[in-house]
Amino acid sequence: MHDERKIIDLPSKVATALSTTLVTDEYNAQQEYINETVNTLSDGIETLNDDIQRLSSESLQQSQLIEMTSQSLTQLKTSCEESNVGLNAFNTNMSILQQDYFSLKHKIEETQSISYDGILIWKITNIQEKMSTYSDIFYYFDAMHIIVVAFSFNNR
Structure with a gap:
């Protein structure tokens, strides 16, 4: 029986092994x-840490660029x-000048009036606006003076 037991135990040992x-x-x-x-995860973490460093550096550069642009x-x-x-x-000075x-x-x-033989001539600008001006002869008598004034338009 002992041999039988060895034979029976052998398959169970083989099965266990x-x-x-x-x-x-x-x-x-x-x-x-x-x-x-x-x-793989360790490599991914290392890559993420590198990305964090790179992004932090880029963020700092962008912040500095924004500050310089703002200034x-x-x-x-x-x-x-x-x-x-x-x-x-x-513009104010130009307007005043x-x-x-x-x-x-x-x-x-106005001061470019010329006198010829007692006749005083005035230059009248914007004559078209002043054409309606009509003057009769004006007489002024004083004990020592007589003044006669009349307006006429000279085409010079």
């Missing part, structure tokens, strides 16, 4: 899959405001 080998192989396969997954914009606004003040002052020019021109035209 086979089953242990299968479990070990399955465990090793799972272990390898887990190791590959961990390595340039502020300087440009100030420069434009100063230019507008200068242009307004220039233009008024002075026309005033002096008018005064010069």
Whole structure:
């Protein structure tokens, strides 16, 4: 019986060994899959950390660029405001000078009267507007003076 027992125990030992080998192989396969997954995740984490560093650097550069652009914009606004003040002052001065020019021109035209033999001639500008002006002869008698004035239009 002892031999029989050995024969009976042998298949169960073989089955146990086979089953242990299968479990070990399955465990090793799972272990390898887990190791590959961990390595893949580790590589992904490293890539993400590199991306975080790169994006942080780019964000800092963009922030600095925005700050410099903002400062340039502020300087440009100030420069434009100063230019507008200068242009307004220039326009005001130009207007005043233009008024002075026309005033002096008018005064010069008025003073260009010429006297010939007791006849005083005035230059009348804008004659079309003043054509309706009619004057009779004006007489002024004083004890020592007689003044006679009449308007006539000279086509010179």
